[in-house]
Amino acid sequence: MITISDIAKIAGVAKSTVSRFLNGGSVGDATKKKIERAIEETGYTPNPFAQSLKAKKTNIIGTIIPRLDSYAASHTVIGIDQQLKENNYQMLISNTSQNIEREIESIYSFSNQKAAGIILLATEITPAHEEAFEAVQIPVILIGQEHAHMHSVIHDDFHASLSMGQYVIEKGHRKIAYLGVTEKDIAVGVKRKRGFQKALEDCPDCEARYFESEFNIPAAQQAAERIFSCNFNPSIIVCATDNIALGVLKAAYQKGIRVPAELSVTGFGGYDITEVIHPGLTTAKFFYHEAGATAAKNMLKLIDQEEVEITSISKYQIIERESVDILV
Template sequence: MKNTIADIAHKAGVAKSTVSRFLNGGSVSHATRRKIEQVIQETGYIPNSFAQSLKAKKTSMIGTIMPRLDSFSASQTVAGMDEELREHGYQLLIINASQDLSREIEALYDLARQKISGIILFATQVTETHLAAIKEIGIPVLLLGQQHKDVHSMIYNDYAAGYDMGRYVLSKGHRNIAYIGVTEKDVAVGVKRKEGFLKAVSEHVGVEVNLDLYESGFKMSDGVQTALTIFQSNRTLPTAVVCATDNIALGVMKAAHMKGIQIPSELSVTGFGGYDVTEVIHPGLTTVKYGYFQAGHLAAQHIIKLVNDEPADLLTVMNCEMIHRESVDNLN
């Protein structure tokens, strides 16, 4: 039996008018919005007004859902996307998810109601709820930063980046190493980079490597706190700290300065990202540079193909570049 607005209202514990206002893009509280969306997902209900909006003529707008607005990598990527889209007559609509997965799902439905032609999602995770929403809205979606076999995806070769960093640090004679990663819910940054690094360590035969693994948040302040934990432990100070992101590495460098630890003579530090600031600080940070602006151009080209039903690769893998600077000491 087909569900009605009244059924959805009853199951969500709200008034029919509230459901109607929600379906028409009106203002409802965040908690109420989440209840209604959950019922809609559980019942598989597609309201007539929503279905009609999907069949209506799309706009020349491309939506992008960002994890946060203060991210250097995301802002550079969006700048590249905007430049490319404007050249092809499209405008970019940006939604900030504030690193909240429920807000990402909410944004997918909101963009669909606005007749957006395509969506670029900066994905930190790809859950079953994401996949259900992408399937339901019926609009071309491009995942950026994570991959899934059923959704067009663009990723960096994080495994190779981690592997190259591992080989480099080991080649400089470092055998007592701390690796600061992030949550493994983020497959690209939390899993692939670490796996590549561990592979390089496993291939290094003949000399024992002492490797300690830590987990941090993504903010610079998280890097500071994790580094202080390492410095204040009873363990021997590592000769090198390999960080999963440049932000974490900058936090480690700040913590080292606070403790009077000299870089690189007493502690070597590396990161991943290639942020502009890593070049101008002293000592310059050894890192893996990601072409965020160029990736934005490529993502825009990709979503335009999908919007126009043109052939496009299901998976695009972008390479990275090792940048050797002064933050790593040669112990050989």
């Protein structure tokens, strides 16, 4: 297998010079001819990444994710990657560890690397994001958050939560705790909460209280302990994500509270683990893989200057398992 080092040896130049040539950097005419001759003689083919960096139209799509250990992010990325590979595009991933500044930096970084487009798994869109999108002048697609002037692929958070609220009411629950997240996150923090509140409008005898947690299991466990100690005694805790629900289940177990006999629990997401645990978690399943594939398809259309709907909505499904007791 011919390498850059081989090309450098044949051409009689430094390896860094060959690399600079392949990346579209400045190389003297005589040196350029030597490298080109060596490439022609050996049949060397630069890797797609190097090729795309010196091409006017690259085949690189930058994908920015908030967490590497997120079920939703990983399955979304798999959907993106598979779709891009089928169309001879490459994905580069930037993990921001839920740091907004790193997220903004990644947008500019991918632009500097000549990415053909950027797919952002967004938790919130700030003025700094909007400024970056305007500055880089390449196609951007959001996943998970909707924006009036940006192309996005969103989950149907409002209607999924509306359906979950209707399901909870149908099962006879009237004293309800809703454990959500910060409203800086419009999709999870606002839309899911509003959908649930909308369902409860048709249930005048329902008493609901709203609490807040971070996304991780330990924080959710602590939030559940606060609910247990506030003398509210709900028959069910509706959680804004499956991870939060897992934290609630752990807190209930440690407190000796039986699920679902003494407390029912639901989530959102449809993570694989929710089917394996006992009791199985009732949840609103989102189709992350398909959402990622849709975002990739839409990105390729934008790159080819084809028309794309400003907002694409992914489907959901209420999965009924053993974590909800029937009180009617």
